[in-house]
Amino acid sequence: MTKPRIRLGMVGGGQDAFIGAVHRIAARIDDQFELVAGALSSTPERALASGLALGLEQARIYSDFEVMAREESEREDGIEAVAIVTPNHLHFPAARAFLQAGIHVICDKPMTATLQEAEALLQLSQQHRALFVLTHTYTGYPMVRQAREMVASGQLGTLRVAQVNYTQDWLTEPLEQSGNKQASWRTDPARSGAGGCIGDIGTHAYQLLSYISGLKTASLCAEMSRFVAGRTLDDNVQVLLRMHGGARATLWASQVAAGCENRLDIRLYGDKGGLEWSQEHPNQLWFTPYGGPAQLLTRGGAGATALSRAECRVPAGHPEGYLEAFASLYRDTAMAIRHYQQTGEVALSALLPGIEDGVEGMRFIDCAVRSGRDGAVWVGLA
Template identity: 55%
Template sequence: MRPLKLGMVGGGQGAFIGGVHRMAARLDGHWQLVAGAFSSDAVRAHASAAELGIDLDRSYGSFTDMAAQEAAHPDRIDAVAIVTPNHMHAPAAIAFLEAGIPVICDKPLTATMDQAHALAQTVRDTGTPFFLTHNYTGYPLIREARAMVARGDLGKIRVIQAEYAQGWLAQPLEGEGQKQAAWRTDPDKSGAGGAIGDIGTHALNLLSFVTGEVPAHLSADLQSFVSGRKLDDNAHITLRFDSGARGMIWASQVAVGCENGLRLRIYGDEAGLEWSQEDPNRMKLTSLNAPARWLTRAGAGTSDLATRIPAGHPEGYLEAFATLYAEIARALRGENEAAELVPGLNAGLEGMAFISACVASSSTGGKWVSLD
């Protein structure tokens, strides 16, 4: 089976997430990168394309040119990955959706709610497939946890806790020319959310993916601890769910010493689960009146959901990301069931509503806000 042809917007020289997308896309042999508008600077865009082995006639100086020309190309791309800063997600995605080219977009969905609504309307109007890369949903044990909750193994869910702790922004790197820090702390490029948009949306998506529940109301306390920073770098958020469950999210980028501490804890009236992204091949199961057990990826008592290699061989971040790209490829080939576990428009809209509700709640001293 031939690889599908992938294009990319953003992700050129000096970018981080573009390289991750490219590695994930090619891991299982489903995709081949053939075109791109890798930077808003045409010179840098073409230099990036040359480094990646892209033919000059498939290197574009803008995403608008790329969308128009690829739509008419006799060997057009099968999908485009959008890996720009947040404020460019909507215009780029809309251009390709209107050209009939499926879109694979990095999170969060957009920078503003107005952009999110415009993008959502375009998806509905065109019917063009749209996917959102909340990549942590691709971990095998996260798939296992989702199946366990759905089966009722934990009983009725009572408590849902998620946290995402990083320390890389504990100092004002945005004032030192650090590219990744600069756009993530700029409201014109990132949107209204700092830590809540960059990593808080991951925590929200992970808990919703596993439990099937989206918070109905939240109370948020956002801080900008670094002097002069315009967006939040730490957030404590209390959640209420329609089911009666309660939860919390802690998202921080000033937790000194923390690297990529995404954790999830779910407790029902019969059992509980604990999982950490930094130790992703093990998950703790605590059952009522029984000793705690450690479940391992592809090990005894677990399935082979989204796993590639035998138990005891670690799988991690890139493999989880690659799982989404493999499922997207199968979905575009007509295996509709493959898309069931890939986040899409609804997950993106939930993330945007979460950001807006957090900002609104924190601005009123933590009053409870509904997520519409």
């Protein structure tokens, strides 16, 4: 018989929040989770209205995530996992509360507001027996996973150089000054942490580079800019990266690139070939073996590997998108939770981003902010 769904809670993601709804759809797609509790807002009335709208029992609608963690952990039918989808500054206390309660955590990036919190969370996670998954959505795309596999299996040879660009335009104008809620917290250091654009999307770009290339950063030099008057956090970041082993990379993240919607593009080159992938056309992966014609590999298509093929819900030519990539993170999380429940082993698939990615992301932000502050000097990632 089919396994019962995993009981899921959510912190943040009340009415008007974009990412909460995305998490809920993603959790439903493969039918492995059931949302049964939530602290969807810290304002009790909003929390209640949002919870009822989602069909939650009133008794399991909270406005305080500490209370939620405690009460849910005491229920026989308490939540087994929680999705944390608040602004960044609440990630740490919320994750701490649930990890301490032995509840698995699925958390948005950047993992915390500071590197110190990230390191504290890492320690905490080692003390408690609960999984921690960081929703770097783009790692859920089958062709991203295939790219990672192709690099690892040597199809590009020794990596030499890479470029990752993540450009958007939604902060081209001072949206935060006219009451836009998303813009408001993302440009506010108190809620976002020390990084603006670099935290919001730069970390995605950085993690994607690490995820596909398998390379570790030795040092970086980051030019942090604020193009919109009155903004205190960066809205454009250009970074030179030196990787251990000698490879070189650049990363550009911008939220003021007029005409760019959610353009996350990566190119990698080794001594045997190259790869290129674009988030806005995620079902395709260009492979350019040196000396041979360029190949357009497609999700589920003739050039798809067994690994990427197994990720697909629908055949080649039937595009999968962002929600399916997100759903794959939930599906993999469900597998890890069930594995834990059967064996007691706390282990994520290597394909699933976890707490180390979170610490690495915070280290990246921290170094970039320090580099930028000092005029774009080289800073070691230690």
